[in-house]
Amino acid sequence: MLNNQASKEKRASLHGNWSSKMAFILAVTGSAVGLGNIWKFPYVAGQNGGGAFVLVYLFCVIIIGMPVMMSEILIGRRGRRNPVAAMDLLSKEENSSNKWRWVGIMGVLGGVLILSYYSVIAGWTLGYALKSITGVFVNASPQAVSSEFSNFVGNWKVIGFYHTLFMALTIFFVARGVEKGLERAVKIMVPVLLILMLVLLGYAIKSGFFGQGLLFMFSVPDSCIALSHECPLTWNSVLVALGQAFFTLSIGMGAVMAYGAYLPEETSIIGASAAVVTADTGIAILAGLAIFPLVFANGLDPADGPGLVFQTLPLAFGQMSDGVFFSTIFFILLSFAAWTSAIALIEPAVAWVIEQFDKTRTQASLIIGILIWILGFGSVLSFNLLKNMIFLAGTFFDNVDYLTSNIILPFVGLLITIFAGWIMSSESSIDELDNSGFIYKSWRLLARYIAPIGIILVLINAII
Numbered sequence: 363m364l365n366n367q368a369s370k371e372k373r374a375s376l377h378g379n380w381s382s383k384m385a386f387i388l389a390v391t392g393s394a395v396g397l398g399n400i401w402k403f404p405y406v407a408g409q410n411g412g413g414a415f416v417l418v419y420l421f422c423v424i425i426i427g428m429p430v431m432m433s434e435i436l437i438g439r440r441g442r443r444n445p446v447a448a449m450d451l452l453s454k455e456e457n458s459s460n461k462w463r464w465v466g467i468m469g470v471l472g473g474v475l476i477l478s479y480y481s482v483i484a485g486w487t488l489g490y491a492l493k494s495i496t497g498v499f500v501n502a503s504p505q506a507v508s509s510e511f512s513n514f515v516g517n518w519k520v521i522g523f524y525h526t527l528f529m530a531l532t533i534f535f536v537a538r539g540v541e542k543g544l545e546r547a548v549k550i551m552v553p554v555l556l557i558l559m560l561v562l563l564g565y566a567i568k569s570g571f572f573g574q575g576l577l578f579m580f581s582v583p584d585s586c587i588a589l590s591h592e593c594p595l596t597w598n599s600v601l602v603a604l605g606q607a608f609f610t611l612s613i614g615m616g617a618v619m620a621y622g623a624y625l626p627e628e629t630s631i632i633g634a635s636a637a638v639v640t641a642d643t644g645i646a647i648l649a650g651l652a653i654f655p656l657v658f659a660n661g662l663d664p665a666d667g668p669g670l671v672f673q674t675l676p677l678a679f680g681q682m683s684d685g686v687f688f689s690t691i692f693f694i695l696l697s698f699a700a701w702t703s704a705i706a707l708i709e710p711a712v713a714w715v716i717e718q719f720d721k722t723r724t725q726a727s728l729i730i731g732i733l734i735w736i737l738g739f740g741s742v743l744s745f746n747l748l749k750n751m752i753f754l755a756g757t758f759f760d761n762v763d764y765l766t767s768n769i770i771l772p773f774v775g776l777l778i779t780i781f782a783g784w785i786m787s788s789e790s791s792i793d794e795l796d797n798s799g800f801i802y803k804s805w806r807l808l809a810r811y812i813a814p815i816g817i818i819l820v821l822i823n824a825i826i
């Protein structure tokens with residue numbers, strides 16, 4: 363918690379600073395690595411046909427995700443406030459309209475909406491940790507694992523209970539302050555999660571279907587390379603890939619901006635962003651490589667949807683010696699990973715309520731947390747009582763997911779890059795990025811032209 367160590371006399375953060383550069387990288391990595399990598403990436407890649415989708419996703423991460431992340435951190439650190447107030451303050455400093463604060467407000471709203479369903483899925487992982495201990499998955503058949511899953515999500519009281527438990531844990535820790543414990547949790551969680559993913563990868567390689575999984579994930583149909591109409595990738599899939607890039611990197615809703623507000627002055631934004639993007643993407647790819655061979659080895663459907671991870675990994679664990687142990691640890695870790703992401707999802711809203719409405723951290727966490735908890739029941743019921751209530755993108759859960767990942771995050775991300783690239787003066791951004799050479803020029807080119815045009819193009823084409 364060091365303040366004002368910086369050589370430059372700058373604004374101090376309202377809530378203290380991260381204790382070190384590493385702490386910030388760990389916190390952002392903790393927010394990035396979560397259900398998005400292990401639960402969502404494999405299932406959306408599966409639903410969108412694999413190879414071509416994965417390629418577009420990787421492209422979006424590098425060309426759009428990376429500059430948006432850098433823009434968010436630089437706005438956050440320069441503003442040193444919650445995303446709404448930071449946008450408000452910086453727009454004044456740059457002599458622009460204070461309507462920019464709406465970018466912050468939309469981001470806060472995005473986080474609240476995402477957490478409402480994120481907590482439900484995080485609850486599933488808590489439930490699966492307990493199931494693993496009881497040994498239900500030992501030598502279980504694919505049918506048994508699938509029916510275990512449908513019975514589980516089919517019972518709204520059970521998944522409602524786990525959603526409640528997860529939200530309670532999130533509220534409790536957010537109420538105690540951002541930095542406490544988060545650093546240490548991530549330092550242990552990410553490496554152990556990585557090791558477990560490697561164990562699963564080893565199992566996938568031995569399954570005899572690794573080649574098929576690899577092919578599914580990375581082979582791009584010739585028709586797509588030739589950009590012909592036969593390419594199965596639709597504009598909607600491209601939008602989903604873009605949305606997944608935003609979701610998995612935690613960008614486009616102010617979480618990274620809120621964390622950037624506590625970033626010490628001397629830390630390199632460029633280095634920190636590169637580290638987070640690499641770790642996050644690596645874990646997602648690893649998850650895909652572990653899961654798809656299992657899908658094919660067990661005759662499952664890669665396009666099965668949100669249950670994919672919960673129906674494949676327990677099968678693998680069930681066949682390993684010490685599977686009960688590994689499976690339990692894995693689902694506990696995944697809950698941990700989800701929890702560090704949940705904190706990032708709720709933090710912008712909490713910081714905003716504290717600063718805007720003069721509430722204590724505990725009050726703000728309770729108000730926002732309870733709101734999210736109630737909203738979450740829409741998603742709880744989407745898997746049972748209300749699963750046939752289909753409108754627009756699908757169930758209530760599907761709609762919240764589609765609206766947030768594919769519309770709010772890219773749209774807010776678009777405005778963030780426009781703000782950082784066009785509204786902020788080059789003196790301000792050079793000062794924050796601490797670079798005026800090749801990397802700065804590349805960032806500025808991406809933030810001013812490539813990323814905004816790319817996002818607009820995808821949004822328009824997918825919506826038409």
Ligand code: PHE
Binds near residue numbers: 399611617707
């Ligand atoms: N990136 C997180 C994940 O992949 C989800 C998240 C999105 C967290 C947006 C914070 C902000 O699970």
